Amino acid sequence: MNEKTRILCSFLCFFYVLLVSPSQSNGQDFSLSCGASQPADDQDKKKWEPDTKFLKTPNTVHAQATYQDPSLLSTVPYMTARIFTAPATYEIPVKGDKRHLLRLHFYPSTYTGLNIADSYFSVVANDVSLLSNFSAAITCQALTQAYLVKEYSLAPSQKDVLSITFTPSDKHPKAFAFINGIEVVQMPELFDSAALVGFSDQTSDTKSANLQTMFRLNVGGQDIPGSQDSGGLTRTWYNDAPYIFSAGLGVTNQASNNFRIDYQKMPVSTAPADVYKTARSQGPNGDINMKSNLTWMFQIDTNFTYIMRLHFCEFQLSKINQKVFNIYINNKTAQADTNAADIIAWSGGKGIPTYKDYAIYVDANNGGGGGEEISLQMTPSTFGKPEYYDSQLNGLEIFKMDTMKNLAGPNPKPSPMQANEDVKKEFQGDKRIKAFVVGSAGGVAAVLLCALCFTMYQRKRKFPGSESHTSSWLPIYGNSHTSGTKSTISGKSNNGSHLSNLAAGLCRRFSLSEIKHGTQNFDESNVIGVGGFGKVYKGVIDGGTKVAIKKSNPNSEQGLNEFETEIELLSRLRHKHLVSLIGYCDDGGEMCLIYDYMSLGTLREHLYNTKRPQLTWKRRLEIAIGAARGLHYLHTGAKYTIIHRDVKTTNILVDENWVAKVSDFGLSKTGPNMNGGHVTTVVKGSFGYLDPEYFRRQQLTEKSDVYSFGVVLFEVLCARPALNPSLPKEQVSLGDWAMNCKRKGTLEDIIDPNLKGKINPECLKKFADTAEKCLSDSGLDRPTMGDVLWNLEFALQLQETADGPRHRTPSHGGGSEDLGRGGGGVAVNIDIEENDVADDLSSEENSGIFSQIVNPKGR
Template sequence: MEIKITYIFFFSLVIFVVPATSDVPEDLIFLNCGSDDDSVDSDGRMWLGDNGTNTHIFTGNSFPVKAEFQDPSLPSDVPYMTAMVFSTESTYRFPVKSNTRHYIRLHFYPMEYENLPPDEGLFGVSIEGGVTLLHNFSTYITAKALSQAYIVKEFSIPPSNTEIRAITFTPSPETNDSYAFVNGIEIMSMPGYVNDGSYAKMVGIKDQSINVGSAAIETMYRLNVGGKYVSPVKDSGLFRTWQVDSLYIYGSGFGVEYSAPTTLPINYPANLPEFIAPVSIYKTARSMGHIAKINMNYNLTWLFQVDAGFTYVVRFHLCELLYTKPNQRVFDIYINNQTAVTAADVISWTGMIGVPTYKDYSIYIPDSNGGGGNGEERLSVGLHPSAISKPEFQDAILNGLEVFKINDAEWNLAGFNPIPSPMMAKSEHRLPLRQLDFAGIIMSAFISVVLFFAFFIALLQLWKALKRDCDDDSRFSSSKTPAWLSLYTENSQTSVVSNNISGNMPNLARHFTITEIKHATQNLDKSLMIGIGGFGKVYKGIIDGKTQVAIKRLNPLSEQGATEFETEIEMVSKIRHQYLVSLIGYCKEGSEMILVYDYMANGTLREHLYETKNPPMSWQQRLEICVGSARGLHYLHTGARHTIIHRDVKTTNILVDDNWVGKVSDFGLSTMNPTNYQNVSTMVKGSSGYLDPEYFKSKKLTEKSDVYSFGVVLCEVLCGRPALDLSLPKQQANLGDWVMLCERTGTIHEIIDPHIGGQINPACFDKFVDTAMKCLTHHGNDRPSMSDVLWNLEFALQKTSPSSPKKITEPLSAVADIPKETSSSSSHSPCHSSSATTTPYFDHYHHHSTISSASATTLSSPAVATEGEGESFDVDGNRISVSLCQNF
């Protein structure tokens, strides 16, 4: 039907509190679509209904609907619990002031409205003048991909010479059943926020700028850096939402959050209107920290997913809260590895402490796949202390950050729908139940039952026949399972079931429901929690009434965690080995991502070596655990169908069962195809102190990188100290380098763990140290294979003679032929000063930051924008990020 309704001036009817420091926008419209009545949201804003006479002009076929379920994450029931649905092209026309830039915010709550499947909500949105805001937009897919219940799209529309803002919703013509809908619409004027003639300098293109004042703009991200969430009513009059920035920080190097002293006022300069950003944005900040050596070795980096083929404006909000003089805190700013600003000095820009400013820079993001991809690319923002200006303090600061998309040449802002995680792929494409043929279902079920009983009878007859053969023929041992039966009974705890992860994923991992997980953990009882960290929580549980398991519940907000969740299932479900920690199953329901592992009663190897209340582990136990983990790595490298490289071998990823058998765990960073490594990840990954220096420098991953990391593990076992200890003198901080130096100088006997010094047979000691030194050789081709490492360790184990121990007090001669490397070539740079730790057992289940460690010689100079991958560190439970502002 067609509805014709008269104009009114909304801003005369909408009443709420606006911050006193801000001007009330001349145009201010809040429309609660599909509602008959005016309603007040949880922030106290009045939203007017659009199904009566006191509203806009509307044309098209539509009908109002109500949501049947209110998701707990909705900020308010207004405007999300009602919607207007459009079956044909439909247009809202709002009276506004001409020649004024406007915000337009569209609110969507994708769910089933009156039997309309949410996945059929596919539509476009455009405004007068031919500007396309959205095209073939699926709120359902977008919400699923972002793990959100609702979506808000914010646009900034350039001035028009008419007094009408027309917003048109068009169901997609690509499907017959598509429809459009919207829950709420906001329109407000933006005086002075972006004026015609406002320019943003292009990054990477000399002497080029773009005019953003005449552009149509979509807000992609708006962050209160170092501060808390800012709701629309706490904004400076424009009702913007400012999110926390921690979710977008690359790696785990979060730097330091701090606030302005209560005695420090924020004074806006005359040329900066207060509605640019609220005072709360400038009163908080994030810096890199106070340790210069660490700051010079990494970038504080944020990473964003954006649409390819568009130009983006990045707005930096800056206000110095600590220093008062120029050249005290000076830093460089990078956008996508390209220098945006050299020697940024906030005090030099503003003149004094507590005075805010902002800077705009633009960059074009091409499609790296030449148009053949899904349209998703990455945009990175990095800060690094300036080396050129030699400031008093090596640090950087940022208070707020906004990322805007600029329309393309065809006045289009629409990008692709985001690609949901492969975990959802199969379930996302299920047909709605109403589309299924129930007669076909019944017939299929009947046939299935008949076939099942026929198969069962045949199976029973075969079992009886084999049983008779076993009783009559001595060739069959009663302790063995017949080969045919092993396919169904072997690994019963990981029974073959159909899973919902992806069509390409093997059906070897058991699928648990969230109800089963809660039952196994007594509703996720805190008393059963055995680990906690930024990646999630780990619980001890019981399944099938008797089997102990470790249940890792991933944080749904962790993007990297979702990737590793997929990798773990794909990788571990394909392999089973006595010396690998088995993945029993997984749970993927909604935003829940849960992995279920064998429970390892004695935790990690590390918690038995140092910084622990556990009794000292004997040398015999240590060596046996090393042999077991070497067998696990040997199987990964040679026993599977394809070579599997673990990429994160360390003492916290070697778990110990109740029989003191060491097993390799945590395959979230593993890869099966090193020759196509760039297709697996664009980032060098590993943990500081363990990372192969050749891998870091060349970006070429081989199984010899695992060998290097395992060599560091052997050093930890021998010395009983962490792989990286920044509290020690520089020469001793990196354990691998320190052990090699002590071996060359004949003093290695002085650094042995005193708990085991009198337990080691000299022949065993010689072979063990010789093996460790060869693993730590800097050139991968010179390192032994895991097969050779395993043989040497088993040889050393045979030489263990507890009955006649001899204290090792003399230098070794058996390793005199080891190449003499300079210690500086592999000493890993310190990267973190935090003393925060995680529960050691949890480190197996902990989210791995994408991490790499570089040699001191490599990182002795400031990080610069270079070709390569982003880097980060993991210091034995303390997660830190080192992004060298390289390609993402």
């Protein structure tokens, strides 16, 4: 080989190395799906690559989770795991002079041959201890979560490799470590110094500190997913409502959509603009504000220093000394009197964001004044006689700062509500980890314990600038990647007299004047439906948020019980496929329920007697799958089984993204111990969907919902009402007629003409078999909702296989398993594509949004 050839080969080799380098486009960001064999996308279209080439330890095991929890919105990276029975290390190339975000994803499910309760391990990143004797199973069970994400901000280390070592605990004989996903994201240096609370003119250096994200909140606003974060950092910002302490909850404010945030010299990656466009303040009444405060409480690990970053932006006022307030952290002064907070003075003008960092040490005894919690209080300042007596916060982040290269804290303790439950039972076999919450990000593992540990626990506390007051900590609903509400808790302290104390404290209470203003005094032009509860109005709250408002009819057969049931259930449940309750009104003799506005209305409106475009078969399948997920969560995901009792196509709503959500829980039943697996109760429901066994025996079970859902499935397939008295007698009931045709082999004769020739025969058979099983006369012969969900997802796979590849994330468990498996099934995540039909529907159309809109006599 001559010299020129050698040079050319060397150049080509160098170029090839650049092409196949494991680093991504910027050379520093990685998303590793641990245990995966192929690259895949998650629900946000983020690409995850296999972890194998970064793992420097041989003889590790990759495993597949045997169960997909309904709260998992994506199979990636949670359904695969890397298992370690001995110390193992990942080495990920980074720029040593840059700060990096490190996220560790854990899903403590059942992995073949392993008991997840035996998993105890430590994690060290370079020389920083992140976790010690950590149990993901105990943590998730204590927090009633199915999975969790630990997020760390690692200071520059001058090393070009980030080493992450997992070590099983030597305190447990069968201990093993596991990990489902690892993210490494290069970030700008957003830290410098923080003022030490309680020490005048002293600061704590944060630029060289390693930090753990404990809380990241969009105060007064809705959840912001990582895909909408600024600077490409993919951070998730959660609504602050679950952490509000006391009855003085203030009001939420929102800037107009076209309001411009001017970052000036502040990095855009500090926080997304949406954080600065929403805020929580005390409200317009200065006299009341002077006697109250805004207070947030958080559960944390003791013997650490915490950095509290408070984000501010004024989008209403524009002058100095218009709004000035005091800030206290754990009863210690952070800003007050001559040094009180003035957002305009700090930022320099309207629409210009700013933030302040504070540091406080929380001692296990009394060093921080807070025990195992940290509090933030704000009260109006009178020192400079400002124009308005009010306080305001737009965003909040809390970070734990490392002590001697250590960030590890203890495993959380179960709440009092869980103390009598057997931890091992929760994680045995294929039973799912019970969860109310969709996935949390960052250090939210410690966040949610705060509310759970104080469930129904009353206590008094006195804060600077306020009178002593009492508050109940209630079960929180999590953050949801699912609620989509602008606000969930009201600034009102006078709960309605009609409601129990529990119901009154669970969600936002609106005044009648707010509701009248939002509906133009219940103008008939805003009526979008009539249900068994009363009329449904389209309305607007908080300056622009569209809502649906159900107003009670005094002559309705439904009343206080249904009203209270709906509040108590929906306020404690948050799931992608359950409709979100924003609040209620129990004022001036009126009872109203306020929900998210579902712009595409009910499922029934898209099936028959409509001018809307015909739904494709694939779209119908996806909507049915979404509804099945919501019902499956009700039956298995909450602490107690919840039976909906009124499943029908008018109670399945569709949002602007074609995501199906189950609604109307006024007739729902729940209980810790159903004798013999049922509840004996008076028969209620809607004719055409009513379980005949429940009707005969007055014994309600979750299989009653399964029967009703079977009718829904045939309604989806045949595009005709569940009851049609104008038809011949044998055809009046859709359920009976469809079952008769199925047995005769003539089902294809009664399916929607728009679908004929467009359904794959195998898919149709699987779908029809599933619906037939649901309508079995005996509840024992019906499948569980988990089984129904599995079979519908398999039917969708069959249809997609027949239609050809659609660039969809590969599904798992595609075997043609029969319905009577007896278990909960494997729920395979199917992402919803949004381009199957023309999305030209106007959200302004008068859509029948809630139950009984089409047939108000249904109950």
